[in-house]
Amino acid sequence: MNDSDRFVTVDGVIMESNEPAVSVNSRGLMYGDGCFETFCVYTGRSFKLKEHIKRLRSGLDFLQIEYPQELEIEKVWPKIYELLNRNNLHQTKAIVRLQVWRQGGRGYSTESVASHYSIMCSKLNKPDTNSYRLATVDVKRIPSISLPSQYKFANGLNYITAANQAKHKEADDALMTTVDGWISETTIANIFWLKEGVVFTPSEACDILPGITRRIILGLLKNQLNIAVKEGTFGMDEIKNAELVFICNSVKEIVPIAGIDETQFDTRHPLLEKMQSCFKAYRNRQLSAEV
Numbered sequence: 001m002n003d004s005d006r007f008v009t010v011d012g013v014i015m016e017s018n019e020p021a022v023s024v025n026s027r028g029l030m031y032g033d034g035c036f037e038t039f040c041v042y043t044g045r046s047f048k049l050k051e052h053i054k055r056l057r058s059g060l061d062f063l064q065i066e067y068p069q070e071l072e073i074e075k076v077w078p079k080i081y082e083l084l085n086r087n088n089l090h091q092t093k094a095i096v097r098l099q100v101w102r103q104g105g106r107g108y109s110t111e112s113v114a115s116h117y118s119i120m121c122s123k124l125n126k127p128d129t130n131s132y133r134l135a136t137v138d139v140k141r142i143p144s145i146s147l148p149s150q151y152k153f154a155n156g157l158n159y160i161t162a163a164n165q166a167k168h169k170e171a172d173d174a175l176m177t178t179v180d181g182w183i184s185e186t187t188i189a190n191i192f193w194l195k196e197g198v199v200f201t202p203s204e205a206c207d208i209l210p211g212i213t214r215r216i217i218l219g220l221l222k223n224q225l226n227i228a229v230k231e232g233t234f235g236m237d238e239i240k241n242a243e244l245v246f247i248c249n250s251v252k253e254i255v256p257i258a259g260i261d262e263t264q265f266d267t268r269h270p271l272l273e274k275m276q277s278c279f280k281a282y283r284n285r286q287l288s289a290e291v
Contacts, residue, residue, distance in 0.1 A: 005122035007086045009079060012070050014086055017120070028101025028116070031108070032155025035059035036099040039250045040124060044081060044090040045287040048250070049073070051212050056098060059151030065102045066113045083121055093124045095251055101154060124251065130267050132247075133259045134186060135171035136236065137162045141184040141207040149207045159187040173247075175260055182206045182233040189249040190214040191257075193242035194271055200238070203231040213248045220278045227271070244269040254279055 007014050010021040027033040037052040050073055057067050070079065076098070084090045096119065103114035139162040147153070166174035166187075173186040185191060185208045192201045199221055202208050221227040239245065245257035245265050254276050256267035 003088065005087060005120065007083060009083050009119040011116055011118075012079070014083060021118075022116075025105045026101065026116070027104050027110070028099070028154060030106065032101075032153065032157075033063070033104075033110075034065065034099060034101030034115070034154040035063065036097060036152050036154055038095060038097045038152075041080070041084065041089075041094050041096055041121075042283075042287055043092065044084065046077065046080070047283055047287055048212050049077065052098070052250070055151065055212070056100065059153065060100055060115070062148060062151060063102070063153075064113055065100065066115050068100060068115055068117045071098065071100070071117055079119060080121070083119055087121055089121055089123060094121050095124050096121045099154065130256065131258050132173075132255050133171045134173055134175040134247075134257055134261075135166040135169035136261055137165040137169075137174040137176065139165060139174070139176065140179045141176045143179055144207045149204075149209050152209065163187045169261075177236065178207050180233075181235060183236060183239060184208055186247055189247035189252065189255075191245070191247050192217070193239050193246075194244040194269065195238075195242045198228045198230055199271075200230050200232070200234060200242075202234065206233060211249055213250050213253065216279065216282065217248055217254070217275065220275065220282060224278055225271075225274055244271055246272060246275070253283075 005017055008017045015021060022029060035056055037056045039052050040047060053073050053076065060067050080096055081090065084094060098119055100115050100117045102110065102112055103116055104110045104112040139158060142158050162174035162176055173188060175186055176184045178184050183202050184206045190201065190208060190211045192199055204210050218229060221229050240263050242265065246254055247257060248254050256272050257265055258267050259265060
């Protein structure tokens with residue numbers, strides 16, 4: 001714990017993060033029976049909060065968990081801002097995590113739809129993004145037919161196992177594939193690559209989480225940069241000779257990839273600079289002091 005994440009909110013109550021707040025028989029603890037959203041705020045202003053709330057609600061609807069009234073869009077921002085202020089994060093770039101889990105105890109089968117929630121925040125320290133490396137791993141992305149990929153479920157064992165395999169290969173993240181061998185995503189981000197003037201990215205048929213930042217980037221590429229984009233199913237051999245590879249998510253935004261396994265990539269491509277500039281301008285136009 002440090003000063004930037006000293007306080008958390010649990011079911012509407014702000015408390016110190018090292019205080020006990022959840023029972024050992026919590027379904028969130030025992031089973032990961034819930035959903036979460038992680039996003040950034042910029043000097044006390046949110047970005048795409050409504051879209052994160054919409055996805056959180058949809059995931060909870062799928063799990064048949066009641067959405068907390070205190071996390072309704074008109075109520076959640078004051079709670080987030082209060083916590084940012086308590087942690088002295090209202091004048092910097094910070095990460096916010098909303099998490100909701102089902103009320104109840106032991107057993108896979110449950111009739112409870114009631115929920116608990118927490119809000120956490122911490123300072124975002126900008127890492128060195130010019131040496132970010134991926135490693136291919138044995139772990140496959142869970143097929144959407146088994147578990148819908150469009151939501152962020154609290155049980156992340158699939159991603160944890162993949163990330164640990166990548167760490168053992170001295171990489172920063174894992175590049176995962178579908179059970180059929182198609183490129184899918186990393187454990188935390190969507191992936192794009194440039195080849196012969198076209199930007200490629202796995203389609204939703206590849207069991208990806210169709211990220212909010214991914215959707216913005218697709219729009220910027222097509223509508224502002226006039227770059228052809230191809231979404232589809234691609235094998236690993238189709239990325240190895242790319243001119244540029246980059247990943248994106250709501251926290252890291254756009255990060256170039258320096259290597260996948262033994263293959264190296266240029267992290268200073270002109271398109272990367274244009275994409276980052278366009279994204280920053282778009283984000284700054286969209287920032288809202290309220291939501």
